Amino acid sequence: MALNATIAKVTDRIEERSETRRATYLDRMRRAAEEGPRRAHLSCGNQAHAYAAMAGDKDALASGRSPNIGIVTAYNDMLSAHQPFERFPDVIRAAAREAGATAQVAGGVPAMCDGVTQGQVGMELSLFSRDVIALAAGVALSHNTFDSALYLGVCDKIVPGLVMAAATFGYIPGIFLPAGPMTSGLPNDEKAKVRQQFAAGEVGRDKLMEAEMASYHGPGTCTFYGTANSNQMLMEFMGLHLPGASFVNPGTPLREALTVAGTERAAEITALGNDYRPVCDVLDAKAFVNGIVGLMATGGSTNLVLHLPAMARAAGIELELDDFDEISNVVPLMAKVYPNGLADVNHFHAAGGLSYMIGELLSAGLLHDEVKTVAGDGLSLYTQEPKLEEGRVVYAPGAGTTQNDKILRPATDPFQKTGGLQQLRGNLGHGMMKTSAVDPSRHVIEAKARVFQDQQQVKDAFKAGEFTEDTIVVVRFQGPSANGMPELHSLTPTLAVLQDRGLKVALVTDGRMSGASGKVPSCIHIAPEAAKGGPLARVRDGDMIRVDATNGEITCLAPDFDSREAATPDLSDNGHGVGRELFAAFRENCGLSSNGAAVVV
Numbered sequence: 001m002a003l004n005a006t007i008a009k010v011t012d013r014i015e016e017r018s019e020t021r022r023a024t025y026l027d028r029m030r031r032a033a034e035e036g037p038r039r040a041h042l043s044c045g046n047q048a049h050a051y052a053a054m055a056g057d058k059d060a061l062a063s064g065r066s067p068n069i070g071i072v073t074a075y076n077d078m079l080s081a082h083q084p085f086e087r088f089p090d091v092i093r094a095a096a097r098e099a100g101a102t103a104q105v106a107g108g109v110p111a112m113c114d115g116v117t118q119g120q121v122g123m124e125l126s127l128f129s130r131d132v133i134a135l136a137a138g139v140a141l142s143h144n145t146f147d148s149a150l151y152l153g154v155c156d157k158i159v160p161g162l163v164m165a166a167a168t169f170g171y172i173p174g175i176f177l178p179a180g181p182m183t184s185g186l187p188n189d190e191k192a193k194v195r196q197q198f199a200a201g202e203v204g205r206d207k208l209m210e211a212e213m214a215s216y217h218g219p220g221t222c223t224f225y226g227t228a229n230s231n232q233m234l235m236e237f238m239g240l241h242l243p244g245a246s247f248v249n250p251g252t253p254l255r256e257a258l259t260v261a262g263t264e265r266a267a268e269i270t271a272l273g274n275d276y277r278p279v280c281d282v283l284d285a286k287a288f289v290n291g292i293v294g295l296m297a298t299g300g301s302t303n304l305v306l307h308l309p310a311m312a313r314a315a316g317i318e319l320e321l322d323d324f325d326e327i328s329n330v331v332p333l334m335a336k337v338y339p340n341g342l343a344d345v346n347h348f349h350a351a352g353g354l355s356y357m358i359g360e361l362l363s364a365g366l367l368h369d370e371v372k373t374v375a376g377d378g379l380s381l382y383t384q385e386p387k388l389e390e391g392r393v394v395y396a397p398g399a400g401t402t403q404n405d406k407i408l409r410p411a412t413d414p415f416q417k418t419g420g421l422q423q424l425r426g427n428l429g430h431g432m433m434k435t436s437a438v439d440p441s442r443h444v445i446e447a448k449a450r451v452f453q454d455q456q457q458v459k460d461a462f463k464a465g466e467f468t469e470d471t472i473v474v475v476r477f478q479g480p481s482a483n484g485m486p487e488l489h490s491l492t493p494t495l496a497v498l499q500d501r502g503l504k505v506a507l508v509t510d511g512r513m514s515g516a517s518g519k520v521p522s523c524i525h526i527a528p529e530a531a532k533g534g535p536l537a538r539v540r541d542g543d544m545i546r547v548d549a550t551n552g553e554i555t556c557l558a559p560d561f562d563s564r565e566a567a568t569p570d571l572s573d574n575g576h577g578v579g580r581e582l583f584a585a586f587r588e589n590c591g592l593s594s595n596g597a598a599v600v601v
Contacts, residue, residue, distance in 0.1 A: 001365040006330045007289060010323050011368070014285045018318045022285075025170075025316025029280040032171040037272060038144045039064045050104075050145050057093075057102045061145075067270045069096055069263065070106035070146030072137045072162065074153040079113045081154040081221040081228055084179040084250040088152055088259055095263035103263065106149070107140025109133045111158045114514065115222065119455060119490030121578045126157060127485045127512070128586040130307065131599045133161025134168070134314070141169045147270040148173040150262060154221055159231035160307035163240070163283075164601060167314035170280030173269040175374045176240045177262045178232050180250045182220030184346045188338040191215040192493070196500065199462075199493040220250045223344035225337035226514060230300035234308075236354050236382055237294035238287045239373025240279075243395065244386040247349035254388050261386075261393040265374060277374060283315040286368035290379065292324055293366055296331040296419025297357060297411075299340040299436035302513060302524060305421065310596030321430065321594055325423040325552075331366055332414030333436055336407055339519070340420065340436045343407040351408040355398030359383040364411040424523050424547070426555035427562065428508070428535050430594055431523040433549045438521045442499075443549040445506045445521060447472050448542050449556075453569070454478075455488055462494045470504040472545040476536045477569040478511025479529025480590040480597040484583060488524075489514030496520055506547045508554065510536055510593070523547050523554050527594040530569065537566035 015022075039047065039061070051061045060066045071092055075085035089105050096103035110132060117123040133153075141149060151162045151174055159176070166174040194211035197203040221228045232246035242262055248255045269277040288308065295304050309319040334357055335341075337348045358379060361367045367379055375381045384395040402408045409415060420436030435443060447470035452458050458473060473495065479485055488511050498505045499520055507513075507522040510529040528534035535556070539545070544557040575584055590599050 001363055003368070004330055004365045006326055007293070007366055010326050011285055011289045014289065014317065014319065014323060018285060018316060021318060022316035026280060029171045029278065033271060033278060037064060037147055039068065042145065050143060054102070054104065057097070060102050067101040067147040067267045067272050068145055069101060069103040069266050070141055070149045071103055072106050072109060072140050072149060072151050072165070074109050074111035074133070074158045074162070076111055078116065079111055079155055080182060080216065080219055081179055082111055083219045085152045088177065091256060091259050092150060092263045095260040096267060099264045099267045101267035103150070106143065106146060107136065109136040109140070109153070109158070109161065111153065111155060114156050114487060115216065118487060118514070121580065123486035124484035124574070124580055125583055126487065127306070127480060127597060128583050128590070128599065130157035130161040130164070130310070131586065133158055134164035134600055137162055137165030138168060141165065146172060147272055148175070148266045150174070150266055151176045154178050154228050154231065156227040156231070156303060159235065160311055163311045164314040166279045167283050167311065170283065170315065171278050173266065173277050173374070174240070174279045175242070175262050175266050176235045177259055178235070178241065178245055180220055180248045180255050181223050181229065181345045182218045183249055184223055184344055185217040186211060186214035187342065188215065188224045188344060189342050195493040196497050200497045221345070223346060224339060225298065225300065225345060225348070227301040227303040229345050230295065230298070230304055233294050233298055233300060233354060234291045234304065237358065238291045239282050239371055239375070239379065239382070241374070242386070243375055243382045243384050244355055247345050247353060248386070249346070253391070254386060254393070257388055257391060257393045258386060269374065277372060280315065281372045282374065283317070284371070285317055286371050288312050288317055288319060289327070290367050290371065292327045293331050293361060294357070296328045296421060297333065297361060298335045298337070299333050299420030299434070302421065302432060302434050305432055306512070306525065306593060306596055310598040310601055313596065313598065313601040321423055324421065328419035328421055331419045332411050333416045333418070333420050334360065334409050334411060334414050336415055341407065347404070347407055351404040352399040352402050355383050355385050356402060356408060359398060359400070360411040366411065422549045422552055424549065424552050424554040426553045428539070428545070428554045428556055429526045429528055431508070431526040431554055433521060433523050435549050438519055438549070442504070442521050444547070445470070445472065445504045446544060446546040447504055447506070449474050449539055449545050451476065451539055451541050455491055458491055459494055462498070467498050467503065471498070472547065473505060473507050474536065474539050474545070475507065475509040475511060476530040476539070477571065478509050479531055480593055481587050482529060482531035482569060482571060483574040484587060485512055485593060485597060487512045487514045492520060508536070508545065508547065510534065521547060521549065525593045527592050529593065530566070531571065533566050537569070538564040
């Protein structure tokens, strides 16, 4: 099928807008690539330091004729999704030797768990950790001894930060190796119900802990379709994973075989061979458009609307929020995975998963097939599924039909005709809503505002019984320059209780919500942020606010709204404690949330 006219138009517009930046970027990448294998430019002393601990690999490294693969790992035991990476370097080194190559852990990057820091002050470091990860990966690769790289990362800020680094070192090939989702535990909807019961005082902490531990129960990615699993989708749609790598459970033979296959491929696509595939050629405008299409078709995380522009800038591509909006208007929502439905990612994968979706979207003319990927030329390679044959990965055609139409539907018969995210604009600024998780009856809410400066104030008001009528809860001074733009996900149970009591409620904030943000309508990422004098700073208690996700509007109806002075925030407690003082330079120098809130790109 011919490419959809809107997808073609948006792609052309991005390419035109990015022409100068992209040309400069590619020129730098080509000149770096022309210098030849990195190790050729190191002195004998440089090399001796680099190979001193490599035992039996020393001769191969010193000869410079075999590919050397750098491993950048986000391994730690704090993230269940990253704990399986503990064993990956041993598997990779062994696979590299079998392939006639070598592999070294180039360095580690920090990887914080948003699940641990939700509702805590540590969450104020979360968004900026993305830029720290990019910097740390840059330090790892700066040793300049690698012909390709393997990036081990899964969760929220980790993959975007690693992509920013991979693009910066775009003259070398790079493949992302995931760890896979944990097996299914307590269903996510049941966990959410217990959270609401606890917020309402109906059950004790013992029951809450029991439910949480039954849901988050083992190694692997959390099974809901939040930012971590949206990242995995993105890497597949953008051609940085091997086909079908995203949702294979940890600790399985197929998972290990995919790690071996990724290592072998990383050795094949270096400049030393005949199939050189540097990251700079993979990450072009078409790849980013494909990623946005995947985000909309799956109802993915709102966080990626922040991360994609930052990732793109690192590759010389300029994305704007209008690009997301126009793509969302023509891409059908094909999946229902929690919080958009009751299924988890394991159910989604079993129903046909990403290979089915990519095939459907290609057939509908909604994806670019003519792209370079780490697997080869053409996104159609990603309609295949990996199978295990005599311990090795082989590929077979993926499911041609959905295996469960309550979870996954064809592009011609979707759950809704447009994507899962909606941009909202008005006199309060520019925000967005994850509409795929919100019942359509709640897409339009008009109610009086209650204004708060942090999450705890909202919870205190709830406990005091102050919410007795329809309410727009405004939580401001939560933007990147105010306090690092934390997620406000811990408000979800509280607001959901109000909603279940029959009240119409919505959240409006210049902060973020989790990628698992659920059934409460939330207009988030409001820009300009209140701390920079954005219009959210002029809202007062009792103002009528209209949140209209149907028409894409967010408006304060107070007649004197435009003439008011902005409230002055008290940010005196924002900059100290739990490491926040170390991030003052990030808060002072970050960009707007509407273009990624980045510091380093």
